[in-house]
Amino acid sequence: MAKEIGADRLGDFYKEGSLVRKRREWRGLADTMYDYSRWLKIMMTLGKFVMKPRNVKAMFRYRWMANYLAVPMMVDRHTQGLRGEYLRICHEEQDLVIDDVAKLLDSLFRGDRRIGNDKKFSDKVVLVDENEMTAVMMGFPTLKCLSRETPSTYVSVLLNQYAACHYIDVAQEYGLAGDVCPMPEAEAGVSIDDDAPVLGACAIQCNTTCDGSLLGNGVISQRLEKEDGIPVFQLAAPLRHREDDVQEYAAQEIRNAIAFIEKHTGVKWDWKAYFECAKRVNYATECRQEWLEMNRTPYPQVFGSNLALYTETNYMAICGRVAAFEKADRKITKLARQAYAKKKMAAKEYRHRAIVWGVQSHYYMDFLVWLLNCWGIVPLTDMLSMVSTKKLVTEDTPENREQAIYDMAWLTENMIMRNRTHGGYKVLLDELWEFVEMFNADMVILWEHMSCKALDGMHGLFEEKAREKGIPLVWVSHDLFDPRIISRQGVRDQINSFMRTVWNEEPIDPSLEVLPDEKSW
Amino acid sequence: MSVFLHVIKIIVIVIAALFALTFTVYFFNLDMKLTAAIYPWLNKQYDKVKRDQHL
Numbered sequence: 001m002a003k004e005i006g007a008d009r010l011g012d013f014y015k016e017g018s019l020v021r022k023r024r025e026w027r028g029l030a031d032t033m034y035d036y037s038r039w040l041k042i043m044m045t046l047g048k049f050v051m052k053p054r055n056v057k058a059m060f061r062y063r064w065m066a067n068y069l070a071v072p073m074m075v076d077r078h079t080q081g082l083r084g085e086y087l088r089i090c091h092e093e094q095d096l097v098i099d100d101v102a103k104l105l106d107s108l109f110r111g112d113r114r115i116g117n118d119k120k121f122s123d124k125v126v127l128v129d130e131n132e133m134t135a136v137m138m139g140f141p142t143l144k145c146l147s148r149e150t151p152s153t154y155v156s157v158l159l160n161q162y163a164a165c166h167y168i169d170v171a172q173e174y175g176l177a178g179d180v181c182p183m184p185e186a187e188a189g190v191s192i193d194d195d196a197p198v199l200g201a202c203a204i205q206c207n208t209t210c211d212g213s214l215l216g217n218g219v220i221s222q223r224l225e226k227e228d229g230i231p232v233f234q235l236a237a238p239l240r241h242r243e244d245d246v247q248e249y250a251a252q253e254i255r256n257a258i259a260f261i262e263k264h265t266g267v268k269w270d271w272k273a274y275f276e277c278a279k280r281v282n283y284a285t286e287c288r289q290e291w292l293e294m295n296r297t298p299y300p301q302v303f304g305s306n307l308a309l310y311t312e313t314n315y316m317a318i319c320g321r322v323a324a325f326e327k328a329d330r331k332i333t334k335l336a337r338q339a340y341a342k343k344k345m346a347a348k349e350y351r352h353r354a355i356v357w358g359v360q361s362h363y364y365m366d367f368l369v370w371l372l373n374c375w376g377i378v379p380l381t382d383m384l385s386m387v388s389t390k391k392l393v394t395e396d397t398p399e400n401r402e403q404a405i406y407d408m409a410w411l412t413e414n415m416i417m418r419n420r421t422h423g424g425y426k427v428l429l430d431e432l433w434e435f436v437e438m439f440n441a442d443m444v445i446l447w448e449h450m451s452c453k454a455l456d457g458m459h460g461l462f463e464e465k466a467r468e469k470g471i472p473l474v475w476v477s478h479d480l481f482d483p484r485i486i487s488r489q490g491v492r493d494q495i496n497s498f499m500r501t502v503w504n505e506e507p508i509d510p511s512l513e514v515l516p517d518e519k520s521w
Numbered sequence: 522m523s524v525f526l527h528v529i530k531i532i533v534i535v536i537a538a539l540f541a542l543t544f545t546v547y548f549f550n551l552d553m554k555l556t557a558a559i560y561p562w563l564n565k566q567y568d569k570v571k572r573d574q575h576l
Binding site: 018024062066070076175 | 573576
């Protein structure tokens with residue numbers, strides 16, 4: 001039990017065969033009391049949630065709801081070893097995301113025909129995909145933009161590594177291919193298993209990134225439209241998003257989506273609300289750019305999962321629509337500036353500066369914290385955090401209203417993941433090496449999501465370029481939502497071997513090298 | 522005055538007891554250990570739910 005960073009053997013908290021850890025960390029009096037107070041807050045959020053009988057009913061109806069028992073543990077995984085400002089930044093983000101997801105669940109069950117069955121509320125709901133830019137909802141402040149896939153699959157796997165396995169199996173039992181991305185496959189599995197809340201005036205689906213995504217959307221929309229009577233709009237954003245000749249088409253898709261929502265909800269687009277949201281998007285971009293600037297220096301502050309998870313939520317799912325995230329941006333930036341001024345470090349030793357590229361293993365999101373604690377590798381930034389930095393127009397003028405349609409189209413085209421996995425090799429390959437230089441990185445960690453065909457085809461090109469640049473590159477294979485294919489230890493072993501053989505190094509915390517977390521949440 | 526002090530004393534004791542209880546739960550991860558015990562039971566419950574499972 002120690003106050004100093006890196007003094008604890010973090011691997012000793014794990015217990016063979018157990019879902020959970022032996023105990024929580026002692027981080028010194030001030031940080032432990034802070035962590036305890038945030039734990040109390042999370043317990044209050046969860047307590048408030050279960051006070052409503054409809055939420056308890058949903059807990060017993062939907063299989064994926066059991067994963068929410070593990071919420072405090074998810075936070076513990078991401079705060080592992082952290083002290084001071086880093087601990088506070090992590091809690092600012094995680095606690096806000098938890099609060100936001102609790103509200104999302106509450107809204108879903110309120111409108112769900114099986115649970116709350118509030119018809120009036122349901123008529124104000126527009127369903128969206130999990131992996132979808134919510135820019136088209138920025139001008140509908142009176143409507144509820146809800147994603148069923150976010151709590152049923154995306155967040156569930158963050159909470160419990162095995163959360164999606166049941167749904168992947170269900171999808172494959174019904175003949176869906178086993179080699180597509182397990183994320184859309186699990187989402188389709190939830191629909192096939194009749195385990196998705198049924199509500200909404202209409203739905204907007206997006207051609208996110210891949211064949212799996214299109215397959216999943218097809219299965220889900222069939223049930224929505226033909227059985228539940230919920231009309232679905234397919235927002236087909238161009239994949240060649242850096243080309244000028246696709247932008248008019250992309251803008252027209254946004255106009256069509258807005259018209260579709262207006263038609264099915266009877267609510268008109270509100271430009272004042274849109275421009276308010278656009279200001280918040282710009283502020284989030286400014287903050288993110290400032291954090292990335294700090295990460296270029298020897299004293300990075302907002303990095304690893306603190307950067308990745310929050311960016312995914314704030315950039316795409318929130319997209320300026322929730323004022324609380326602006327407040328969090330401000331607090332995080334203040335903490336980061338404070339730590340930067342004092343030249344603080346999140347671990348006792350920084351040995352390597354890494355750019356993490358590709359699509360991360362979702363069942364092991366806290367791997368980025370492990371890299372830091374075990375091997376002293378600082379994950380400066382990751383592919384999914386390198387999103388659009390374009391400033392949106394914020395003044396309400398006739399010209400800007402037209403430009404705003406193009407801005408929303410740009411954001412939709414540049415949603416997380418698809419802005420890199422599609423759009424040509426420049427955005428996926430060339431820009432990686434530009435970032436390596438920009439961030440002064442000395443290694444590249446390349447996720448190899450084995451079911452992602454968009455990335456698999458580029459394997460040789462990455463290696464060729466790494467040799468040319470003389471930058472050590474390590475491939476880390478995983479199967480995104482399915483730890484049965486490659487376990488968390490399987491993921492760690494790839495780094496362990498690389499660090500010993502290529503860098504000839506020993507771990508900073510040897511207790512973390514092999515962890516008995518195969519059965520753990 | 523003595524009644525007032527007595528009330529204050531009771532409040533302090535209650536707060537201290539609550540703190541001791543919740544901090545013990547927090548530090549020894551008892552909340553997660555309890556939910557880990559509930560989890561298998563919940564999964565059995567989900568197997569009993571009637572579903573219209575189809576493509």
